[in-house]
Amino acid sequence: xxxxxxxxxxxxxxxxxxxxxxxxxxxxxxxxxxxxxxxxxxxxxxxxxxxxxxxxxxxxxxxxxxxxxxxxxxxxxxxxxxxxxxxxxxxxxxxxxxxxxxxxxxxxxxxxxxxxxxxxxxxxxxxxxxxxxxxxxxxxxxxxxxxxxxxxxxxxxxxxxxxxxxxxxxxxxxxxxxxxxxxxxxxxxxxxxxxxxxxxxxxxxxxxxxxxxxxxxxxxxxxxxxxxxxxxxxxxxxxxxxxxxxxxxxxxxxxxxxxxxxxxxxxxxxxxxxxxxxxxxx
Ligand SMILES: Nc1ncnc2c1ncn2[C@@H]1O[C@H](COP(=O)(O)OP(=O)(O)OP(=O)(O)O)[C@@H](O)[C@H]1O
Ligand SMILES: O=P(O)(O)OC[C@H]1O[C@H](OP(=O)(O)OP(=O)(O)O)[C@H](O)[C@@H]1O
Ligand SMILES: [Mg+2]
Numbered sequence: 001x002x003x004x005x006x007x008x009x010x011x012x013x014x015x016x017x018x019x020x021x022x023x024x025x026x027x028x029x030x031x032x033x034x035x036x037x038x039x040x041x042x043x044x045x046x047x048x049x050x051x052x053x054x055x056x057x058x059x060x061x062x063x064x065x066x067x068x069x070x071x072x073x074x075x076x077x078x079x080x081x082x083x084x085x086x087x088x089x090x091x092x093x094x095x096x097x098x099x100x101x102x103x104x105x106x107x108x109x110x111x112x113x114x115x116x117x118x119x120x121x122x123x124x125x126x127x128x129x130x131x132x133x134x135x136x137x138x139x140x141x142x143x144x145x146x147x148x149x150x151x152x153x154x155x156x157x158x159x160x161x162x163x164x165x166x167x168x169x170x171x172x173x174x175x176x177x178x179x180x181x182x183x184x185x186x187x188x189x190x191x192x193x194x195x196x197x198x199x200x201x202x203x204x205x206x207x208x209x210x211x212x213x214x215x216x217x218x219x220x221x222x223x224x225x226x227x228x229x230x231x232x233x234x235x236x237x238x239x240x241x242x243x244x245x246x247x248x249x250x251x252x253x254x255x256x257x258x259x260x261x262x263x264x265x266x267x268x269x270x271x272x273x274x275x276x277x278x279x280x281x282x
Contacts, residue, residue: 002194210251216271
């Protein structure tokens with residue numbers, strides 16, 4: 001049975017459970033459950049603190065984990081990212097009161113408050129900056145106001161938390177993060193159960209980002225139309241009862257669907273419609 005670690009709280013928890021559910025896995029019914037078995041898919045899910053997941057996976061006791069890239073790197077655990085999942089996207093950045101510093105080089109001698117000591121200590125060392133790091137569990141933005149630090153390093157998504165605290169970002173992002181699937185470093189990459197799990201999640205990612213497009217067009221316009229909708233391999237083209245017309249079917253990126261429909265209409269395609277993809281294996 002495959003043993004998988006899933007975040008039990010925080011920004012990662014809801015979207016991770018939704019994705020697993022969409023991929024056909026049974027998920028817990030209430031947030032106090034710490035462990036469930038999905039007998040049909042032969043998977044056991046362990047609901048753990050996101051910060052601890054890389055440590056469990058690196059120990060080899062759990063086969064796979066879902067966590068944040070930033071949490072994986074901060075942990076220093078012997079685990080590696082095998083699939084990015086596209087949710088819980090954030091950047092990790094330094095911020096201060098305006099006028100305190102312009103970049104990482106200015107942080108010499110200062111105190112940096114963060115929940116991600118591992119990432120910050122390494123970043124400062126890589127830049128040859130001698131600064132102190134103080135660990136806080138969360139709500140790090142308040143540390144400057146309360147005099148615990150001159151600088152913070154924290155997760156930024158919209159920037160609202162920083163703005164509300166009167167802080168401004170300094171320098172380039174320390175890293176970019178999103179939810180990722182992780183495995184123990186050096187674990188067999190071809191293990192069939194793991195590959196099947198990854199294919200299912202990839203199916204969800206594709207179903208979320210593509211739609212199926214169908215339309216009719218005159219044979220003379222087919223090459224132009226197919227250039228607009230090349231599909232993943234190649235579009236399906238079927239004859240219509242009306243001679244001189246064909247029906248075309250191809251997957252297109254959901255974000256571009258409306259523009260592609262306009263362009264197809266312009267070249268004379270008609271009966272253009274899109275439908276959602278619920279699941280797929282590419
Ligand atoms: N506002 C946010 N937007 C996007 N991702 C975020 C946000 N806050 C945290 N994350 C991501 O979530 C992960 C951290 O999860 P964790 O549960 O430890 O913290 P949290 O979501 O801030 O919840 P908590 O309220 O328990 O602190 C990291 O990968 C981080 O990049
Ligand atoms: O850029 P924003 O959209 O404002 O999002 C970033 C904020 O979200 C997270 O905080 P959370 O609410 O999880 O509280 P925490 O600091 O206690 O983790 C993170 O730690 C930042 O504070
Ligand atoms: Mg948080």
